[in-house]
Amino acid sequence: ELQLVESGGGLVKPGGSLRLSCAASGFTFSSHGMHWIRQAPGKGLEWVSSIIGNSRYIYYADSVKGRFTISRDNAKNSLYLQMNSLRAEDTGVFYCARGVGRHFDQDGFDLWGQGALVTVSS
Amino acid sequence: SYVLTQPPSVSAAPGTTATITCGGHNIVTKTVNWYQQRPGQAPLMVISYDTDRPSGIPERFSGSNSGNTATLTISRVEAGDEADYYCHVWDSSSDQRVFGGGTKLTVL
Numbered sequence: 708e709l710q711l712v713e714s715g716g717g718l719v720k721p722g723g724s725l726r727l728s729c730a731a732s733g734f735t736f737s738s739h740g741m742h743w744i745r746q747a748p749g750k751g752l753e754w755v756s757s758i759i760g761n762s763r764y765i766y767y768a769d770s771v772k773g774r775f776t777i778s779r780d781n782a783k784n785s786l787y788l789q790m791n792s793l794r795a796e797d798t799g800v801f802y803c804a805r806g807v808g809r810h811f812d813q814d815g816f817d818l819w820g821q822g823a824l825v826t827v828s829s
Numbered sequence: 830s831y832v833l834t835q836p837p838s839v840s841a842a843p844g845t846t847a848t849i850t851c852g853g854h855n856i857v858t859k860t861v862n863w864y865q866q867r868p869g870q871a872p873l874m875v876i877s878y879d880t881d882r883p884s885g886i887p888e889r890f891s892g893s894n895s896g897n898t899a900t901l902t903i904s905r906v907e908a909g910d911e912a913d914y915y916c917h918v919w920d921s922s923s924d925q926r927v928f929g930g931g932t933k934l935t936v937l
Binding site for chain 2: 742744751752753754757766768769802807809810812813814815816817819820821822
């Protein structure tokens with residue numbers, strides 16, 4: 708079945724760390740760029756980070772650069788997001804998403820997970 | 830950084846046409862993607878590469894891109910189309926992906 712399943716969300720104190728995982732199934736994982744997008748409560752979508760299929764190119768939003776690290780393990784069909792120095796404004800639902808697979812940079816996101824809730828609060 | 834501007838809300842009666850705009854400087858030079866997000870659900874791509882409809886998306890959904898405005902058009906609006914809609918582009922100058930602020934479509 709074609710799906711993405713996130714895990715690893717939870718409650719963490721400001722300054723703490725959390726690692727999100729995204730398990731992919733039903734498609735050739737290594738052929739697709741993968742992405743993390745977040746949504747603060749009641750707010751719109753915000754792109755967080757992207758990684759190309761062979762991990763050669765990685766990009767981050769300015770708001771998370773230096774604090775978050777995206778990675779993937781194609782042998783395990785898995786995507787990860789290591790989040791350090793978390794802030795209250797990082798609170799929200801984090802979605803992993805698959806790029807269409809035509810052009811890494813221009814691709815839209817054609818498959819989304821159900822999301823993982825991250826709450827940063829003391 | 831590149832900014833995408835969407836109207837906060839749009840309304841349409843069932844059976845009519847809803848038009849949702851996404852404004853950005855010279856957006857015609859960029860590839861625009863559109864997503865539908867119903868309450869409590871993950872987003873769903875409805876248009877990619879300006880005009881392409883993913884498998885399973887009704888023909889009632891169409892996209893266009895010209896000048897400084899990209900447009901998502903929903904024909905013969907149905908109650909089930911009520912949702913938030915977001916546009917998205919890749920900004921080559923900053924290597925950042927950008928979302929518009931979202932438009933809430935209300936079906937009257």
